[in-house]
Amino acid sequence: MNADDSLNSTQWLALILLFLVLMLVPLAVAAAAWSKQAYARAVLGLQASVAAENASEAASAAATSMDSALPAPVLPLAISVTPAEAWQHSADMASDAAAPARRLRRRVLAVQFGAGLLYWWALLLTALLAMLMWWQLSGASEAASQEVSNGAFNLVLWPLLVLPPLLAWAFQAGLPERRVWAGAGLFTLALAAGLALSSADWLLGLLAAGFAGLLAAMLAAFLRPAVRGAGPPLLLAFTVGLLVFSLLCVVAIALEDEADAALSVLDWVWGLSALAVMFAASAFAAWRMLLRLARRYMQKRFSDLQLALGSYWALLTALVASMVLTLSFEAKTGQSMEWLALLLLLMWWAWRGLQRMALWWARRGAPAATGALLFLRVFKPTARSEAFTDRFLARWRFAGPVWMIAGPDLAGAYMEPDEFFAFLGRRLRERFIASPAELPARVQALDDQRDPDSRFRVSELFCSNSNWRDAAVALIDRAAVVLLDLRELTSQRAGTLFELEQVLRRMPLHKVVIVVDAAADPVPLQAAIQDAWQRVGGSATVMAGEPRLTLLSLSKGSDAEMAGLFGAAAAAAAASPVPTAQG
Numbered sequence: 155m156n157a158d159d160s161l162n163s164t165q166w167l168a169l170i171l172l173f174l175v176l177m178l179v180p181l182a183v184a185a186a187a188w189s190k191q192a193y194a195r196a197v198l199g200l201q202a203s204v205a206a207e208n209a210s211e212a213a214s215a216a217a218t219s220m221d222s223a224l225p226a227p228v229l230p231l232a233i234s235v236t237p238a239e240a241w242q243h244s245a246d247m248a249s250d251a252a253a254p255a256r257r258l259r260r261r262v263l264a265v266q267f268g269a270g271l272l273y274w275w276a277l278l279l280t281a282l283l284a285m286l287m288w289w290q291l292s293g294a295s296e297a298a299s300q301e302v303s304n305g306a307f308n309l310v311l312w313p314l315l316v317l318p319p320l321l322a323w324a325f326q327a328g329l330p331e332r333r334v335w336a337g338a339g340l341f342t343l344a345l346a347a348g349l350a351l352s353s354a355d356w357l358l359g360l361l362a363a364g365f366a367g368l369l370a371a372m373l374a375a376f377l378r379p380a381v382r383g384a385g386p387p388l389l390l391a392f393t394v395g396l397l398v399f400s401l402l403c404v405v406a407i408a409l410e411d412e413a414d415a416a417l418s419v420l421d422w423v424w425g426l427s428a429l430a431v432m433f434a435a436s437a438f439a440a441w442r443m444l445l446r447l448a449r450r451y452m453q454k455r456f457s458d459l460q461l462a463l464g465s466y467w468a469l470l471t472a473l474v475a476s477m478v479l480t481l482s483f484e485a486k487t488g489q490s491m492e493w494l495a496l497l498l499l500l501m502w503w504a505w506r507g508l509q510r511m512a513l514w515w516a517r518r519g520a521p522a523a524t525g526a527l528l529f530l531r532v533f534k535p536t537a538r539s540e541a542f543t544d545r546f547l548a549r550w551r552f553a554g555p556v557w558m559i560a561g562p563d564l565a566g567a568y569m570e571p572d573e574f575f576a577f578l579g580r581r582l583r584e585r586f587i588a589s590p591a592e593l594p595a596r597v598q599a600l601d602d603q604r605d606p607d608s609r610f611r612v613s614e615l616f617c618s619n620s621n622w623r624d625a626a627v628a629l630i631d632r633a634a635v636v637l638l639d640l641r642e643l644t645s646q647r648a649g650t651l652f653e654l655e656q657v658l659r660r661m662p663l664h665k666v667v668i669v670v671d672a673a674a675d676p677v678p679l680q681a682a683i684q685d686a687w688q689r690v691g692g693s694a695t696v697m698a699g700e701p702r703l704t705l706l707s708l709s710k711g712s713d714a715e716m717a718g719l720f721g722a723a724a725a726a727a728a729a730s731p732v733p734t735a736q737g
Contacts, residue, residue: 169480178392179372186385193569193577197560200586228692232702233680237672239714241706241722252724254521255553261516262608263323269509270319273467276501277474284478284494313341318369322463325377328548328716338370372469376462383458383569386465387447395440402432448575457605458570471502517608524554524727525634530653532642542711547612549720554727555602555610557629559622586616590624597628626653630660635727641671643679651686659690663703665726672707
């Protein structure tokens with residue numbers, strides 16, 4: 155750019171857009187984090203208030219849940235402990251019940267990775283085309299243009315060619331987050347070092363590393379379970395609000411009186427009033443966008459992960475478009491950069507349609523649901539619960555729906571868009587089960603259909619201390635498999651002990667998957683299970699012969715352990731031998 159070149163209106167708009175795009179990410183993530191904390195507090199507060207309203211029912215339920223006398227002794231359980239990663243090798247199965255869901259998962263992840271890779275390449279090529287056009291139209295020498303072209307195709311840039319879609323695949327596949335960040339760090343270092351050594355310019359390498367780090371941070375922010383329920387909807391709402399506000403500003407500037415007279419008090423009043431109206435209109439447009447997203451989510455037009463990925467790629471499209479528009483010089487480039495920006499928008503809409511078609515193809519022949527998995531657990535610190543749950547459900551959600559009872563450890567971790575909107579609209583109270591009479595209808599209404607990306611949804615029942623036991627019993631009676639996480643179980647965990655007793659009493663043992671800590675002493679836990687077994691008088695439905703229960707032990711949560719746990723849960727859900735009553 156020459157010294158006498160000045161920024162035109164298009165470039166100023168592009169710079170503002172670029173600034174807003176970069177600012178929207180931390181703003182949306184901060185708002186999502188705040189929303190999660192506020193949502194969790196609201197859930198816990200409503201649990202307490204509903205319990206207070208039904209205190210007498212709670213006392214009655216507690217009294218009826220305790221047996222007046224121990225039942226007659228039954229055969230003790232034969233308990234064995236198997237490492238989760240060894241389950242698939244030790245299980246005696248005619249077929250792998252998890253294989254259809256695994257194949258479907260591989261197809262969907264491959265389609266999403268391939269679609270993201272091709273679209274990212276299209277964005278990069280469009281940006282490169284804009285740079286080459288700018289060099290040629292601005293009268294740069296052929297040698298300079300060739301230098302730009304050679305630099306763009308420098309082999310040291312290969313990490314940048316695959317980083318965004320590869321990170322998206324890694325987070326969706328349920329890889330350990332530490333491994334994902336370590337891989338992203340290595341990619342970033344390779345990019346920075348390669349550029350610095352090839353160009354002898356360390357500043358260029360640091361800038362490239364910063365850009366790659368920004369891409370990684372943006373994607374992590376959108377795909378982490380604690381953020382993706384609220385972050386992407388808020389980002390889209392903020393974007394719509396800002397666009398409306400910008401449009402109103404353009405209209406206001408066009409209608410502005412160009413007189414240089416001093417502003418009176420009345421002028422200030424009118425100006426501030428107009429500004430308030432513009433803010434109100436922008437907020438209304440953002441709110442309408444939130445409502446539209448909620449409605450489309452309830453209609454199963456997309457899943458939570460599709461919403462997160464769509465927001466991410468839309469943000470990258472806006473980022474590249476704003477960079478292209480900054481190269482728009484009216485005297486040199488004409489309207490070419492504006493046309494390229496329009497091409498990016500058309501590419502975005504076309505790519506969305508093609509991706510939907512590809513996901514439809516990947517979903518063809520999808521296996522029937524194995525049945526609902528009821529996930530019961532000892533409440534743990536939030537970070538550990540989120541990490542384990544998200545990694546396991548990254549696999550299971552291709553096999554069947556997930557049911558949970560909302561608790562303090564995961565409150566907000568699986569805040570889906572509809573729950574987030576219920577919280578914003580102060581309608582969260584409506585989701586709580588006020589009495590046991592509501593349970594059958596609520597359980598019957600739990601979602602059991604696949605989303606367009608073939609995943610099932612995670613459904614939570616919101617209960618209070620007065621009725622969560624009834625909800626647990628209702629879900630146990632209807633679930634295809636129960637996954638009971640007993641890590642960190644102690645005698646003070648009365649709620650988990652109640653759930654253990656009801657699972658042993660009501661669920662066939664071959665449909666129960668119990669997770670234990672490989673590093674913990676197994677004797678106290680096995681004693682607690684035996685005690686619960688005797689206390690409930692054994693299961694009402696056990697296989698003929700000696701009652702047997704296998705515990706799966708987890709250590710570090712490796713991929714092999716997650717795969718083994720997934721296989722065990724799928725086999726338990728698919729198993730359908732005829733149970734016989736215990737004599």
